[in-house]
Amino acid sequence: MTDQLIERIRSHADAEPVPELDLAGVIRRGRRVHRRRSVARRSIATLAIGALAGAAVLVGTRDSDPRQLEVSTSITAGDVDLVSAAYRTGGAFSRGDTLWFSDPDYSVDLGVTIQLMYYTANGVVAGVTNDDAGDVKRDYVYVGTDGTVRELNLPGKIVPGTDAQADRFAYLTKQGSGYEIHVVEASTGRELATRSFDASYTWAGWDVPPIGLTGEYVVIGVDKAQQVINWRTGERAADVPVGQLPSTGGGRALGGDLADVTYELGESRALRSTEDLRAVEDDGGSGWANNQLSPDGRFVLTTNTFVEVDDKGRVLGVVSGAGNEPITDPAVYVTDVATGQRITLPGHGRTYGWTPDGRLMRVDGAKVTTCDGASGDCSSRTMPAGPGTIRMAGKYLGS
Amino acid sequence: MRQTSEAEYSDFARAVWPQLYRTAVMILGDRQLAEDLVQSALVKTYIAWPKLRETDKAHAFTRRVMLNVSRDWFRKHSWSRENTSDTTTDAGASSDDHTTALVERVAMADLLQALPVGQRSVVALRFLDDLSVQETADLLNVTTGTVKSQTAAALTALRKHVHLVPEGSLHD
Numbered sequence: 001m002t003d004q005l006i007e008r009i010r011s012h013a014d015a016e017p018v019p020e021l022d023l024a025g026v027i028r029r030g031r032r033v034h035r036r037r038s039v040a041r042r043s044i045a046t047l048a049i050g051a052l053a054g055a056a057v058l059v060g061t062r063d064s065d066p067r068q069l070e071v072s073t074s075i076t077a078g079d080v081d082l083v084s085a086a087y088r089t090g091g092a093f094s095r096g097d098t099l100w101f102s103d104p105d106y107s108v109d110l111g112v113t114i115q116l117m118y119y120t121a122n123g124v125v126a127g128v129t130n131d132d133a134g135d136v137k138r139d140y141v142y143v144g145t146d147g148t149v150r151e152l153n154l155p156g157k158i159v160p161g162t163d164a165q166a167d168r169f170a171y172l173t174k175q176g177s178g179y180e181i182h183v184v185e186a187s188t189g190r191e192l193a194t195r196s197f198d199a200s201y202t203w204a205g206w207d208v209p210p211i212g213l214t215g216e217y218v219v220i221g222v223d224k225a226q227q228v229i230n231w232r233t234g235e236r237a238a239d240v241p242v243g244q245l246p247s248t249g250g251g252r253a254l255g256g257d258l259a260d261v262t263y264e265l266g267e268s269r270a271l272r273s274t275e276d277l278r279a280v281e282d283d284g285g286s287g288w289a290n291n292q293l294s295p296d297g298r299f300v301l302t303t304n305t306f307v308e309v310d311d312k313g314r315v316l317g318v319v320s321g322a323g324n325e326p327i328t329d330p331a332v333y334v335t336d337v338a339t340g341q342r343i344t345l346p347g348h349g350r351t352y353g354w355t356p357d358g359r360l361m362r363v364d365g366a367k368v369t370t371c372d373g374a375s376g377d378c379s380s381r382t383m384p385a386g387p388g389t390i391r392m393a394g395k396y397l398g399s
Numbered sequence: 400m401r402q403t404s405e406a407e408y409s410d411f412a413r414a415v416w417p418q419l420y421r422t423a424v425m426i427l428g429d430r431q432l433a434e435d436l437v438q439s440a441l442v443k444t445y446i447a448w449p450k451l452r453e454t455d456k457a458h459a460f461t462r463r464v465m466l467n468v469s470r471d472w473f474r475k476h477s478w479s480r481e482n483t484s485d486t487t488t489d490a491g492a493s494s495d496d497h498t499t500a501l502v503e504r505v506a507m508a509d510l511l512q513a514l515p516v517g518q519r520s521v522v523a524l525r526f527l528d529d530l531s532v533q534e535t536a537d538l539l540n541v542t543t544g545t546v547k548s549q550t551a552a553a554l555t556a557l558r559k560h561v562h563l564v565p566e567g568s569l570h571d
Contacts, residue, residue, distance in 0.1 A: 005557055006526050012507040013421045013527050019434060021416040023409055026438050030445030 024076050031072030031109075070111035073147030079106065083145045084122060091355035092117050092124050092143075092393040093368060095386055099126065101145055102355075104383050108147055117143075117393035119164035119295050119356045120186040124393055125152065142186050150189060158206060161213035164249060164295030164356040164394075168192065170218050170231065172208035179208055181218055183231045195234045199227055212246030212253060214297065217265045219246045219253045226255055228265055238268035249358075250297020252337065259291040262300060262337045272300065272337045279304035279321030288321040290349055294358035295394055299373035301360065302333040303349040318348045334360065334373045343376040353392030363390045408448045412441050415458050418528070419465060425523040426469060428512045436472070440465035462528070466520070466538055473516060510557055518553035521546055 075083055083106045090102025094114040100107050110128060115138050117124040123144035140152040140160065154160060154171055162169040170183045178198035184191050199222035201209045212219040217237060220227045225239035226246060240255035240263045247254040252271065255263050260274045278287030289304040304321040318330040330348040335341070345352070345360065353361045359370040366385055371378040383390060416437065423433035444451070444461045451457040511519060517539070524535045525546075532550075536543045 002554060002558075005554060008507065009511075009522060009526050009557075012511075013425055013523075016421050016424055018417045018420050019430075021413060021441075022438065023412055026412060026441045027405065027409070027445060029438075029442045 024074075028072065028074055069141070069149060069151065071108065071147075071149045072111075073108040075101075075106055075108065075145070075147035077146075080146045082106075083147075087123075087145050088357045089355060089359060090368075090370060090381075091353070091359070091361050092119070093353075093361070093363065093383075093390050094126070094393075095383070095390045096388050097128075098386075099124070099143055100383065103381070106145075108143055108149065110141065110143070110149060114391065116391065116395065118160065118162040118169070119354075119394050120162045120169060121165055121167045121356070122146075122187055123148075125160055125162050125169050125186060142189075144187055148187075152184075152189070158208055159210055161211040161218065161246065161248070162186070163213045163215065166215070168213060170211055170213040172211055172220070174208060179220075181211070181220075181229065181231060183213070183218070193231045193234075195229060195231055197227065197229060197236075200224070210246050212248030214248040214253070214265065215251045217248075217251070217253075219248050219265070221246050226253065228253070228268070237266050240265070240268050247291070247293040248297075249293050249295045252293060252297035254291055254293050254300070257286070258289050260289060260300075260302070262293065262297075272335065272340060274300050274302045274333070274335050277302045277304055277333050277335075281322045292354075294373060295354050295356050296358035298337060298358045299360075300335045300337060301352060301354075302335065303330075303347075305330045305348050307348050307350050309350075315348075315350060334376075336374055341374065343374070345371060345376060354394035356394070361392050361394070363392055366390065404448065408445060411454055411457055412444075414454075415461060416441075419461065422462075422523045422527050423465060423469070425511060425527060426466075426516070426520050427472075428508075428519070432472070436465055436469055439468050463538055514553050514556060517541075517545075518549045518556075521549040522553045525550060 083101050083103075086102035086106060092099060092101050094100065094117065097110045097112055097114060098107055099110065099114055099117070110126070112128040112130050115127040115129055117126045120142075123142055123146075126141050126143050127138035128141055129138045140154045142150045142152055155173055158171050160169045160171040167185055167187050168183060169186050170181060172179045172181055174180075175196060178196060179201075181193070181195040181197065182191055183193040197220070199209075199220070201222045203221075203223055210221040213231075216230050216232050218229050218231050219240060220229070221243070223242075225242050227239055228237040229235070230237055240253050241261070242257075243253075243255045243259035247259060248265075251265050252262050253265055255261055255268075256275075258275075258278065260278070262271045262273075263269065264271055274289070274291055278289045280287035287304075289302050292301045293299075294301070305318045305327050306321055307318055308316040310316055318327045319325060320327055329346065331344045332347045332349075332352060334343050334345060347362065351362050355361055355370055358373055360373055361368065361370050363369075366383045367380050368383060368390065369378050369380040419437045419440070420433055423436045424430055427433050427436065440461045443464045444457055447460060448457070451460055511522070514522070520539055521535060524530045524538060525532070530538070532543050532546045536546045539546070
């Protein structure tokens, strides 16, 4: 009888319907706890080093071990295609150590502060630092839309060039009196090509010239011109006239004094000029404007105002690029390279970034807005509230 | 956690989930709380996973965490034998046989919930998880004598309700 009763108890339990396990939720919670503990441990260690010597913290930062990155992500294997599609149209942005691919549900927590992000086809190259304020020397990691994170171990003070349409980035190292170009498959770290070149470079503060990458070409900002090299063959293509920082995408690059001409790389054929948007002073000077090419090369974003900021980077005001008159309703201009069609959007030089497929992106508090470069149609989504500002990807010097 | 290790953990969690959930339902008498309890235990197991390595160890660890957490819950909420949700409502029962089964199921659930928490825990661990008296005592942090007496008391209480077992089978 006892056996029958026990059997009845077992049958009763077996008949209990079992809900599906929320395994992703369990792992997410586990990672969060794990990361919180790791951050706490690291904070204690940093305090201890800092108490000994300030420089020790910097050394510790520079030598940060990839295995110390405590990464967690909400992205599951089944999400990857959705995340990739969302990323291309919605871009990437970050706050603190959290990076989002377009959507609050697609997040990757790195456990270190994200300073800036550059687009590749399947993820971003992100500059990160162990300094919570985000203003100490950075290291670079690759963050894929599948949630994977890999440290890149790039040398020196460099800004890598990335291709938003390809799984690649490029960087330069010094070699004798010249430089060496390294083109790397971003998702794997495999070096695709190494090429050497010589050129005079004195104008910028980095150890090596700034570099842009699009398709088969790297564009290198040396002194007299932007040198264009086919990285697959090592052959030099036609230079692009000297510009501002390399602005490349879709097989195109900006060139000219104010980077206001778009060139097709290879033969350096001029496609479109935005020179008419320069703010020209009354004395007839050459005027001023800033131009950026979209990551897909379809649009040029032009601003002709100056932004005044305080030492914390907060915008104090906007003045005309032709003088010091305050501008109360500043505007930016978006020119379609193929058609010449142009739209105007409210904002200034710090307002807009890009998505990988060439939509404009702006951040207002927790609201992230993307706008079509041709029609100006915009859509917004709100990110979770949190301390700190949201940084946009796709801006050369960060946002 | 390394990706291979995480894959192993995922396999483990999926495998133990049904059994742990059913044990938790019997102890708590509440499906939602049972789900929360087992998930909380699995989160702690995730964190400890690199140290656990073996599935048997991990299962025992998770079960122990689950019981510890449930004990905390009972303590914090001054839990007695209240049941805040229906553990028996399964939609779609229509035939007479099905109805009879449902009635029996309701009756069994009610009876189990009428038992003190300690007795429910002993019944769940011994008869659902097939643990020995010693293992049950270790997990519940009581003596083997307590396990035996609570088991006997629980079965006696259940046995009193003649409708739970087939007619004529009540005599040893």
